[in-house]
Structure formats: C-alpha cells, structure tokens
Amino acid sequence: MRTWPMTEVTKLAGVSARTLRHYDAIGLLEPAATGHGGLRRYGEAELLRLQQILLLRRLGLGLATIGDILDGGLDAVTALRRHAEQLKTERERLDRLAATVDDTIRQLEGGRPMAPETWFAGLDARRRSEYEAEARRRWGDAAVDAGAAAMRRMGEAEREAVPGRFEAVHRRMAELRERGCAADDAAVQEVVAEHYAIVASTWGAAPEAQAYRGLGDLYVDSPEFAAVFDAVAAGLAVYLRAAMHVWADRQVS
Amino acid sequence: MRTWPMTEVTKLAGVSARTLRHYDAIGLLEPAATGHGGLRRYGEAELLRLQQILLLRRLGLGLATIGDILDGGLDAVTALRRHAEQLKTERERLDRLAATVDDTIRQLEGGRPMAPETWFAGLDARRRSEYEAEARRRWGDAAVDAGAAAMRRMGEAEREAVPGRFEAVHRRMAELRERGCAADDAAVQEVVAEHYAIVASTWGAAPEAQAYRGLGDLYVDSPEFAAVFDAVAAGLAVYLRAAMHVWADRQVS
DNA sequence: GGTAGGCGCTGACGCCGCGTCAACCGCAAC
DNA sequence: GTTGCGGTTGACGCGGCGTCAGCGCCTACC
Numbered sequence: 001m002r003t004w005p006m007t008e009v010t011k012l013a014g015v016s017a018r019t020l021r022h023y024d025a026i027g028l029l030e031p032a033a034t035g036h037g038g039l040r041r042y043g044e045a046e047l048l049r050l051q052q053i054l055l056l057r058r059l060g061l062g063l064a065t066i067g068d069i070l071d072g073g074l075d076a077v078t079a080l081r082r083h084a085e086q087l088k089t090e091r092e093r094l095d096r097l098a099a100t101v102d103d104t105i106r107q108l109e110g111g112r113p114m115a116p117e118t119w120f121a122g123l124d125a126r127r128r129s130e131y132e133a134e135a136r137r138r139w140g141d142a143a144v145d146a147g148a149a150a151m152r153r154m155g156e157a158e159r160e161a162v163p164g165r166f167e168a169v170h171r172r173m174a175e176l177r178e179r180g181c182a183a184d185d186a187a188v189q190e191v192v193a194e195h196y197a198i199v200a201s202t203w204g205a206a207p208e209a210q211a212y213r214g215l216g217d218l219y220v221d222s223p224e225f226a227a228v229f230d231a232v233a234a235g236l237a238v239y240l241r242a243a244m245h246v247w248a249d250r251q252v253s
Numbered sequence: 254m255r256t257w258p259m260t261e262v263t264k265l266a267g268v269s270a271r272t273l274r275h276y277d278a279i280g281l282l283e284p285a286a287t288g289h290g291g292l293r294r295y296g297e298a299e300l301l302r303l304q305q306i307l308l309l310r311r312l313g314l315g316l317a318t319i320g321d322i323l324d325g326g327l328d329a330v331t332a333l334r335r336h337a338e339q340l341k342t343e344r345e346r347l348d349r350l351a352a353t354v355d356d357t358i359r360q361l362e363g364g365r366p367m368a369p370e371t372w373f374a375g376l377d378a379r380r381r382s383e384y385e386a387e388a389r390r391r392w393g394d395a396a397v398d399a400g401a402a403a404m405r406r407m408g409e410a411e412r413e414a415v416p417g418r419f420e421a422v423h424r425r426m427a428e429l430r431e432r433g434c435a436a437d438d439a440a441v442q443e444v445v446a447e448h449y450a451i452v453a454s455t456w457g458a459a460p461e462a463q464a465y466r467g468l469g470d471l472y473v474d475s476p477e478f479a480a481v482f483d484a485v486a487a488g489l490a491v492y493l494r495a496a497m498h499v500w501a502d503r504q505v506s
Numbered sequence: 507g508g509t510a511g512g513c514g515c516t517g518a519c520g521c522c523g524c525g526t527c528a529a530c531c532g533c534a535a536c
Numbered sequence: 537g538t539t540g541c542g543g544t545t546g547a548c549g550c551g552g553c554g555t556c557a558g559c560g561c562c563t564a565c566c
Contacts, residue, residue: 017513039514063552076361084358087351091347091351094347100312101336231300289532
C-alpha cells in the first residue's frame with residue numbers, strides 16, 4: 001500500500017503540517033504508520049478520511065462533531081440540520097446587531113443620544129425573551145402587546161422624539177437629586193408626572209398605578225435599565241424608583 | 254465623592270465581578286481607588302465609562318477597540334462603520350454557509366454525492382476572490398462570466414445531473430489508473446473526452462485546448478480541487494492532469 | 507571530516523472574553 | 537470559635553490552529 005509523508009499530504013489536501021499534527025493530537029486523524037523518528041505517513045484511507053474532515057469543516061462544523069460523525073457515533077444529516085439551525089440563529093443575531101450599529105452611527109452623527117428602544121435591540125434571543133417574559137409577568141400579555149402596537153402606531157416624528165423626551169426627564173431628575181430634593185418634593189413629582197405621560201404614550205394607555213410602581217422596580221432590578229440610568233448619573237435608577245413609588249402611591253390614595 | 258464597591262456595581266451595571274477584575278487587568282477600566290486589602294471602589298466617572306464600555310460591547314466591538322475609542326485614540330463613528338462592514342461580511346458568509354449546508358443535507362438525503370459547484374460556496378470572501386482571480390487570470394474574464402451565465406441558463410434537471418456525471422468520470426478514471434493504463438491510453442482518452450464535454454457544458458462553450466490544459470494544471474495546483482480528486486482515489490488529480498494534457502496536445506496537432 | 511540547510515519532531519504560548527474553580531483574608535453575626 | 541459573606545489573587549479552559557523555540561536526522565557541499 002502506498003503511503004505519503006506529511007509534505008505530500010499538505011500539498012494534496014491544502015492543509016498545513018501543523019493542522020495534521022493537531023488532528024493527530026486530538027485523535028481526529030492518526031497517521032497510518034509512524035516510522036523512524038516519529039515521521040508520519042498517511043495511507044489512502046487516511047487521505048479519504050481527511051477529505052471528509054475538510055468537507056465537514058468547510059461547512060463550519062466543529063472538529064469534535066466531525067469526529068463523532070466519522071466514527072459513526074452521530075448521524076451526518078442530524079448534525080448538519082442542527083448546525084444549519086445555529087447558523088440561521090447566528091445570522092439573525094448579526095442582522096439585528098448590524099441594524100443597531102447602523103442606528104448608533106446615525107445617532108452619533110446627528111449628535112442625538114441613544115434611543116431607549118435600541119437598548120435591547122442587540123441582545124441575543126435568550127436575554128431578549130427573558131426581558132419580555134419578565135415584562136409579561138409584571139404587566140400581563142395585553143399590556144406588552146398593546147405597548148408594541150402603540151409604538152408601531154406612532155408617527156415617525158413622534159417615535160423619534162421619544163428618546164429625547166426620556167433623556168430630558170432623566171437629566172432633570174439627576175439635577176434635582178444633585179440639589180438634594182427628596183423623592184416627594186413637588187418639583188420631583190412634577191418631572192415624574194411628565195415621565196408618566198411619556199410612558200403612557202409609548203404603552204398606548206395610561207398605566208395603572210401598580211404597573212407604574214412595577215416599572216420603577218424594574219428600573220432598579222433590571223441590570224440593563226439600571227445601567228442606563230446610572231450612566232446619566234450614578235444612583236439615578238434608585239432615585240427615580242423612589243419618586244415613581246411616591247407618585248403611584250398618591251394616585252391610589 | 255461617592256464611591257461604590259464591586260457588589261453594587263455588578264448590580265447597577267449587570268456585569269459580573271470577574272468582568273470588572275478583567276477590565277482592570279487589561280487596563281480598560283480601573284477602579285477610582287483601591288483600599289484596605291485591594292478592595293476596588295468605583296466612582297461616578299468609572300460608572301459612566303463602564304456604561305460606555307457596555308454600550309459599545311453590546312454592538313460587538315472588541316475590548317481593545319473600545320479602549321482605543323474611550324481613550325480618544327480612535328473615532329467612534331469610524332470604528333463603528335468599519336465594524337458594520339465586518340458584520341455584513343460575516344453575515345454574508347453565514348448566508349452562503351447555511352445554503353451550502355442545506356445543499357449538503359439534501360444531497361446526503363438523496364444519496365447523491367457533493368456537487369462540485371458547491372465546493373467553493375462556503376469559502377470566505379478572501380479565498381473565493383483568490384480562486385476567482387486565478388480563474389480570470391487563467392482563462393480571462395469572458396470565460397469566467399460565460400461559465401457562470403451558462404450554469405444559470407441550464408435547466409434544473411440538467412444542472413442537478415452535473416455532479417453525478419463528474420463523479421462517474423472520476424471513478425472511471427480512477428479505475429483505469431488502478432489497472433495501470435497510461436495517460437495516453439485510448440480508454441483513458443475516451444473518458445477524458447467525456448470530461449471535456451461536461452466541462453464544455455458547464456462553461457457554456459467548448460474550451461480552447463490551452464484553457465483545458467490550464468484546467469488540468471488547476472486541478473493539481475489548487476489544494477481544494479486536488480483534495481477532492483484525491484479523495485476519490487489518491488493521486489487521481491495528477492493522473493487526470495496528465496490525461497488532460499495529452500488530450501489537449503492532440504487537439505492542437 | 508565538518509558544517510550548513512532543509513524537513514521533521516515535540517512542547518508551549520497566544521488569541522478573546524471572560525466562566526469557573528481553588529486557596530486565602532478580613533470582618534461581622536451567632 | 538466558627539460560620540458565612542464579600543472580597544482578593546492566581547490559574548485553567550474554551551476552539552483551532554499559527555507561530556515560535558529547541559532539538560534530531562539526512563543530504564550536499566567544502
């Protein structure tokens with residue numbers, strides 16, 4: 001039986017010697033024989049196996065998976081189907097990411113701040129669904145769906161103005177906190193009222209006092225939200241929550 | 254000035270303590286102060302910087318790039334534009350990859366071998382353009398474009414039959430080589446003639462003898478092609494090239 | 507005979523962004 | 537005293553090799 005040394009194999013298959021040694025090291029492709037000083041020699045069967053490895057590798061499969069397939073422990077079609085799923089998921093993530101990046105570029109160029117709606121746009125499906133699941137738990141399906149619908153109904157100009165209005169509220173709240181105003185201060189409650197109005201416009205309906213309270217909790221409990229507020233001014237999330245609680249309590253009484 | 258310990262920061266920003274230590278280790282975000290036993294304390298400026306880090310990280314930028322941006326050595330818009338390019342390139346690569354994987358699944362299910370056209374489909378842009386550039390060098394723009402057009406013009410059934418016809422030729426060539434037939438043997442040249450016919454049908458025109466010679470060279474020079482032939486039978490690429498050279502020389506004389 | 511060069515070998519580090527141990531320290535509550 | 541929390545500094549691991557470093561063997565040339 002003919003055998004080939006590594007240099008030949010690298011030329012035939014277009015892989016580096018390092019790669020062949022790696023495949024040997026991880027047990028993916030062992031030489032047919034190793035003679036005089038550890039020289040690797042590959043036979044026809046090994047070349048064929050290498051071909052299959054390279055084919056599957058080109059499809060993006062991991063070496064461990066490829067090994068499982070070639071050793072018969074895994075069905076190729078099953079593995080590829082699963083792989084195709086992952087590819088599609090990853091592609092969708094890149095899609096959203098690219099859109100968010102484009103958004104950010106436009107906003108930076110226009111000198112406008114980040115839109116809160118885009119805060120979650122780049123999150124992967126798991127985190128996004130976690131957030132949405134929490135929202136549904138807190139406020140119910142109807143509220144979440146109504147909110148999404150309301151956002152869609154809004155005119156372009158109106159929708160674009162939302163981030164700026166939120167930003168303004170955040171800054172005014174930060175100022176008041178800086179000046180030492182308590183959460184139940186009239187000036188603070190005035191700003192909260194405006195905050196409530198903006199939230200109501202994005203939700204498509206005026207939230208119940210309890211729901212608004214819950215939103216304040218979310219601002220602190222959710223790392224993503226808290227981070228955004230604390231970027232405006234450290235501690236703002238907690239301050240805002242307190243003010244929202246006061247406002248909600250007054251609505252009820 | 255207020256400062257926060259790590260536990261607070263992890264809750265505010267939603268990052269792990271490990272991440273904060275990592276950012277400290279690579280010099281991306283250093284604590285405002287470290288007191289009594291190395292305890293890290295973060296000030297408002299650090300929280301703001303962390304916010305910016307997380308924002309850019311969510312967009313998929315690398316930590317090194319983020320550091321450059323925040324330290325003023327790199328313009329955010331420029332970096333993001335470049336990043337968006339890369340995202341799009343990567344997304345396109347995944348698209349092609351997913352298509353190739355789907356193809357492969359269909360072929361495996363149908364029990365048919367890989368279509369040669371798909372050999373290059375999953376390659377990244379660089380390698381693909383390298384290959385195409387080489388093809389244009391070898392045969393000229395017109396030939397390459399005509400070939401692509403011919404493939405598109407072909408009927409579905411015809412196009413699907415191409416892989417099988419190539420496969421059959423490869424197997425017959427391998428058999429003849431096994432039996433010790435020389436490249437100029439009549440039986441070998443008969444198979445080569447069929448090979449030429451298939452190539453002609455995919456190119457949309459009968460190749461010049463010189464172009465056909467060049468194709469034989471490519472079969473050996475290109476690792477990807479050589480690998481595919483040598484998977485059918487080790488050494489087949491070289492054998493096929495020799496046979497193609499003989500055929501081309503006879504056409505000229 | 508020496509020596510330079512080419513090809514092969516075996517480690518081992520590096521990449522990227524942390525997760526995840528392990529081992530230890532200081533402070534507070536029981 | 538001990539338990540537990542919250543912090544510290546290492547270190548390994550992931551995937552798929554690229555890229556040295558340092559060595560051995562064979563050949564060619566002087």
